[in-house]
Amino acid sequence: MLPIESFSIYIMFCVLVPLAGAFTLLFLFVFEKRIDLLEKQKREIALESELQTALYNQLNQEIQPHFFFNTLNSILALARLDRKEELIRSIETLSKLLKFKYRTLNNFISIEDELTYVNYYLEIQKTRFRDRLHYEIQLDNHVNKAIIIPFLIQTLVENAFKHAFERHIGEALLKIKVIKIESSIHVSVWNNSIERYETSSLDGGVGLENIKRRLELLFPHDETSVQLTDQGDGTAVLAIFPHVIMSEKLEGERMQ
Amino acid sequence: MKKTDFQYYIGGAFQLGIGFGVVSLLSRWVTGNTILSSPETLIKYGLTGGIGYSLMGALALILFGILAKKIRDRFHDHQTIGDVLRERLTPRGYWFMISILIVISFHSIFVQAMGAGILLHMIFPLPVFSGMVFFLLFCFFIGGAGGMQRIHQLAGINVVLIFSAVIVIPVYFYIQEGVYPVYEGIKLYHPYILYVKNTEAILFIFTAILIGFGQVIIDRASWQRVFIIKKEKLRITFTLAGLIWATIPLALSSLIMIIIFGRSYDSIYSLLFELIGKINSTLLIVLFVLFCFSAISSAISAELHAIVTLIIKNIAGVLRPLSNKEKWGFTYLFSGAICLLLLIIVSILPPSPIELLFFFGNIYASMIVPMLYIILGSKTLPALIPLASIIGTAGGFAALPIMENILTIWISFSLSSLICLSYFIYNLLRTKLTMNV
Numbered sequence: 001m002l003p004i005e006s007f008s009i010y011i012m013f014c015v016l017v018p019l020a021g022a023f024t025l026l027f028l029f030v031f032e033k034r035i036d037l038l039e040k041q042k043r044e045i046a047l048e049s050e051l052q053t054a055l056y057n058q059l060n061q062e063i064q065p066h067f068f069f070n071t072l073n074s075i076l077a078l079a080r081l082d083r084k085e086e087l088i089r090s091i092e093t094l095s096k097l098l099k100f101k102y103r104t105l106n107n108f109i110s111i112e113d114e115l116t117y118v119n120y121y122l123e124i125q126k127t128r129f130r131d132r133l134h135y136e137i138q139l140d141n142h143v144n145k146a147i148i149i150p151f152l153i154q155t156l157v158e159n160a161f162k163h164a165f166e167r168h169i170g171e172a173l174l175k176i177k178v179i180k181i182e183s184s185i186h187v188s189v190w191n192n193s194i195e196r197y198e199t200s201s202l203d204g205g206v207g208l209e210n211i212k213r214r215l216e217l218l219f220p221h222d223e224t225s226v227q228l229t230d231q232g233d234g235t236a237v238l239a240i241f242p243h244v245i246m247s248e249k250l251e252g253e254r255m256q
Numbered sequence: 257m258k259k260t261d262f263q264y265y266i267g268g269a270f271q272l273g274i275g276f277g278v279v280s281l282l283s284r285w286v287t288g289n290t291i292l293s294s295p296e297t298l299i300k301y302g303l304t305g306g307i308g309y310s311l312m313g314a315l316a317l318i319l320f321g322i323l324a325k326k327i328r329d330r331f332h333d334h335q336t337i338g339d340v341l342r343e344r345l346t347p348r349g350y351w352f353m354i355s356i357l358i359v360i361s362f363h364s365i366f367v368q369a370m371g372a373g374i375l376l377h378m379i380f381p382l383p384v385f386s387g388m389v390f391f392l393l394f395c396f397f398i399g400g401a402g403g404m405q406r407i408h409q410l411a412g413i414n415v416v417l418i419f420s421a422v423i424v425i426p427v428y429f430y431i432q433e434g435v436y437p438v439y440e441g442i443k444l445y446h447p448y449i450l451y452v453k454n455t456e457a458i459l460f461i462f463t464a465i466l467i468g469f470g471q472v473i474i475d476r477a478s479w480q481r482v483f484i485i486k487k488e489k490l491r492i493t494f495t496l497a498g499l500i501w502a503t504i505p506l507a508l509s510s511l512i513m514i515i516i517f518g519r520s521y522d523s524i525y526s527l528l529f530e531l532i533g534k535i536n537s538t539l540l541i542v543l544f545v546l547f548c549f550s551a552i553s554s555a556i557s558a559e560l561h562a563i564v565t566l567i568i569k570n571i572a573g574v575l576r577p578l579s580n581k582e583k584w585g586f587t588y589l590f591s592g593a594i595c596l597l598l599l600i601i602v603s604i605l606p607p608s609p610i611e612l613l614f615f616f617g618n619i620y621a622s623m624i625v626p627m628l629y630i631i632l633g634s635k636t637l638p639a640l641i642p643l644a645s646i647i648g649t650a651g652g653f654a655a656l657p658i659m660e661n662i663l664t665i666w667i668s669f670s671l672s673s674l675i676c677l678s679y680f681i682y683n684l685l686r687t688k689l690t691m692n693v
Contacts, residue, residue, distance in 0.1 A: 008435045014426065015426045018423050018503040019423050029275045222329075
């Protein structure tokens, strides 16, 4: 049988635990928003710093002399051939592309916007590669307004040019696929090069690592992944992240 | 989202954080059952039983919290348990499961209403009918017609009342009476409560955990909350709700000892309400009555809201597409009809004790594995899975004449688990054979 001392402790416990429960609830009400805010701020700072790295990588990668000179040479060739329409279009596209690179400061954009700028990039590359380049973009109708980190698709496309098309002569086939599977978005960029670019190499590796880190920071509570796969007929990079609509994300942030 | 939109009725306009999530779950789970079953467990199994009862609720909510994250990940576009069942089961299986859910829902809400009836009978010298009219009208306006938003507006007040009562009343009594006289009184009148080496209590605790988990895993209201609590906070919200909930039966069991330490009792189910006779302070009487009513009314409101949503979205809405206006019309109609039915039943039946905790234990226990299969499985499941729970329940009830109540609950659980496991193995073998061919 329980002695009086243990019984007293039991009663004390029974009387005090609701008090602890009430305090926990009170604490949650008072501090939950602040804790959330601090966590959000911490994540945003990390995201911004990663975005800066991505921006730096992007500028570094593209405004490198050979891309710039090759593009200018292609534009010059158009001028010499007096192909005025194409010339105007090329200069306009290059200007829009550069503008996007300098002005992108948000941690996330819509897939629609990201693809618009990918299209500018591909148009410029088309003036360089001409009939050698064939590209195809497959986009699920439901994902237009979903969010993505800036430069995700663009980095993967640029990697394909840098590590595959620019190194080898021959047909350059590129397929971009953005689809929704259950509650996730699957972005895959496939090229017909069978030579794998090393993930440990400075450019490709840093680019993919940066994408991985930024996805983890933007979706801290969900599963994300970035995988490079050798598919026999080519090389593909698959990025998976949750499907979140732009307006929902903005509304969620406003409410927090 | 517009207030006139039926989605607003189902889930409100907000995603809940941890604080509001815990409050919402507490106002759902501190029920008439908690008030009426705490004395039952304490008297039957002693102090170990009291602790076990708290443990049961805490563990049930914590375990469901682990599943909640998975549910949200896999069925992110849904709003109710019915939506998920519809996606995962064949039409026949779906209707089986919905029928079981409706039976359980009505039983559950009926038990709460009986609790309110007993309380009214003990407090007011009026006929139960008139008190119940006001009480059920209140529940109708909050849970039935008001929807999730209205429930959440009152959930905060409910939880404040619940905690005020369970903190202030025991402190008041133990300061007034002292622990020693209570101990001596219990030793003299009810020494079995102090007997802690109670092996029966161990079996009771494990069975209670099984029932508790079964109860939460098919609770329509908890499922609705899974879809309105922020996804990243689901697990922690359920865990904290479980831990905080566990403190309430403990406080109630300490109160029971105050009531019985100097005398014997007639009915264990109305014991806690006899506290009113012991309280001298009017303020404390008001607080205690408000606590009881707020616990029962918040549970009934949540249940009522969940049943009506289930009927409209997952029964009427499946049979034929409904316009927004029709949905609202049916909402008032069904909640009104359910409240009326409860009023008639509670007024006709005498406010008598029912064996609360184990009454539907067989059903709850036999639902666990089929529900786990539904949540975690990957393909559409046949009607056999919901049927497994019915077979399990029937097996348990069939064993009642030859076995103890607690053991039949384990039989129900084992039987339904065995059927699900057999189907799983059969399915696995069939897939392998098909692949080989």
